[in-house]
Amino acid sequence: QKEVEQDPGPLSVPEGAIVSLNCTYSNSAFQYFMWYRQYSRKGPELLMYTYSSGNKEDGRFTAQVDKSSKYISLFIRDSQPSDSATYLCAMSVIQGGSEKLVFGKGTKLTVNP
Amino acid sequence: GAGVSQSPSNKVTEKGKDVELRCDPISGHTALYWYRQSLGQGLEFLIYFQGNSAPDKSGLPSDRFSAERTGGSVSTLTIQRTQQEDSAVYLCASSTRTSGRRAGELFFGEGSRLTVL
Numbered sequence: 001q002k003e004v005e006q007d008p009g010p011l012s013v014p015e016g017a018i019v020s021l022n023c024t025y026s027n028s029a030f031q032y033f034m035w036y037r038q039y040s041r042k043g044p045e046l047l048m049y050t051y052s053s054g055n056k057e058d059g060r061f062t063a064q065v066d067k068s069s070k071y072i073s074l075f076i077r078d079s080q081p082s083d084s085a086t087y088l089c090a091m092s093v094i095q096g097g098s099e100k101l102v103f104g105k106g107t108k109l110t111v112n113p
Numbered sequence: 114g115a116g117v118s119q120s121p122s123n124k125v126t127e128k129g130k131d132v133e134l135r136c137d138p139i140s141g142h143t144a145l146y147w148y149r150q151s152l153g154q155g156l157e158f159l160i161y162f163q164g165n166s167a168p169d170k171s172g173l174p175s176d177r178f179s180a181e182r183t184g185g186s187v188s189t190l191t192i193q194r195t196q197q198e199d200s201a202v203y204l205c206a207s208s209t210r211t212s213g214r215r216a217g218e219l220f221f222g223e224g225s226r227l228t229v230l
Contacts (some may be wrong), residue, residue, distance in 0.1 A: 008153065036219075043117070043204055043221025044156070088156065099210075101219075103148075105155030 003027050006089055006104030015113050019076040023089035023104045026070065030091040030102075033065050035074045038086045038106065047087070048074065079111045115139070117222035119205050125228045126195055134190045134225045138207030145188050146208075146219065147180060151201040159203075162188060163210070195229045202226050 006023045013019055021035075032051055036044035048063040050056045050072075056063045062075040072091070076083055089104040118137040126132050138145050147159040158172040162182045173179070177195075182188040192199055206219040 006155075041223065043206070043223050044219075045221065046218045049218070101158070103156040105153065 004089065004091060004102050004104045007107055008105050010108040010110065012110045012112060013079055015079060015081060015111055017079050017111070019079050019083070019109060019111075021074040021076075021087050021089075021107050021109070023072050023091075024070055025072075025091055025102075027091075027093065027102075028067075028070065029093045029095070031094065032092045033063070033072050034090040034092075035061075035063055036088045036090060036103075038088060040085075044088055079109075081111045081113045084110045117205055117207055117220050119203075119222035119225050121225055122223065123226045123228075125230065127230050128197060129194055131191065131193045132195055132227060134192075134203050134205075134227070136188045136190070136205030136207075136222060138186065138188070138205070139220055140186075142207035142209055142220070143185065144208045144210035145182060146206045147188070147190050148204045148206065149201045150204055150224070156204070159190070192227075195227075197229050200227055200229045 004023055004025045035048040037047045038044040048061055050063050050065050053065050053067045060077045064073040072089060086106040086108045088106040092099050092101040117139055120135045124132055143164055145162040149157045149159055160167055160173055160180050161169040164185045165182050177193045180190045202224040204221055204224045206221045208219050
């Protein structure tokens with residue numbers, strides 16, 4: 001079992017839809033949870049970062065972490081064509097003074113106008 | 114520049130040739146990372162630098178891969194005797210991370226797309 005599992009999609013939705021992107025993980029030691037967005041032929045950029053279980057909201061984006069279920073989600077409200085990108089979850093843990101950072105494979109999202 | 118700069122942006126080479134990929138991180142960022150991204154495979158960690166030393170090189174897939182960083186700034190990833198399976202996008206990232214603390218935000222370059230014929 002991979003440490004981080006993410007459905008690669010692709011996911012296609014109409015403009016204005018609510019999008020739900022998810023990752024599961026197996027390592028209960030993960031402490032930090034991130035979502036990166038990657039546009040085509042660009043490098044990933046940090047979108048959301050959370051530490052604890054619960055929700056974190058930033059504009060149209062909400063990141064949710066459920067440590068008991070080892071499950072994280074990213075919700076996009078009122079999705080726009082400009083949200084079309086690949087979304088990668090990432091999670092990390094500090095162990096012995098060094099950090100282990102693991103990325104999911106990414107979910108490709110297309111928002112159709 | 115303001116961001117992470119990588120060169121070349123595209124490289125086509127023949128099997129068996131050596132290639133060098135360059136990364137110029139954001140000024141002042143002490144941590145530098147190399148990742149490989151293949152179609153459908155996500156981001157594969159290769160190596161992490163803190164300053165000029167590499168405390169974690171566990172992701173380098175074989176001894177054909179090596180990397181160095183000089184002056185706490187520019188890094189070069191070298192792939193010797195390239196194979197077709199080396200074809201991928203090689204991404205470099207930098208951060209303000211100091212040793213023993215979490216990475217914080219990684220700032221990625223646009224990548225070097227390597228094609229081995």
